[in-house]
Amino acid sequence: MKRAKYQRKRQGDGRYLINEVSRIVNLSQKRIREYEKEGFIKPLREESTNNRLYSDFEIAQIQRINALIHERGFTLACLKNLLVLAPCWNIFDCPEKEQCAAYQLPWRPCYVVREYRDTKCIGPCEQCAVYLNREMKKERILLPTPPPK
Helix, strand or coil, X not given: CHHHHHHHHHHHHCCECHHHHHHHHCCXXXXXXXXXXXXXXXXXXXXCCCCEEECHHHHHHHHHHHHHHHCCCCCHHHHHHHHHHCCHHXXXXXXXXXXXXXXXXXXXXXXXXXXXXXXXXXXXXXXXXXXXXXXXXXXXXXXXXXXXX
């Protein structure tokens, strides 16, 4: 069975099992599942086995989330706030942002812009971290300091 899945991936399906993704991104399977639990990725599930199936889009998101944590020092909680407050092209360091409708309309979430204009994002909104966290309440993250007593 595993051989057939591997052949399907090699035939251009573009889907990877979690053990393959783990090797590609150099992260443990546990960490990848944690990113899913936190709402940063949402891989498709194989109908017959319920195995997670990752596309190149999810792999790129995993790599970017990991870089923000380990290279930029973000915490998981901070990243969740960032996904709600910052534009997608800034979070994911989009190389084509100037040509993207989401960049040209930064006051609207990319998934809203994509309903009526093309964006440069290669993945489906339903699997994007920005879309997955859209229901999170926007909070003021820099509250004024209370006066000393």
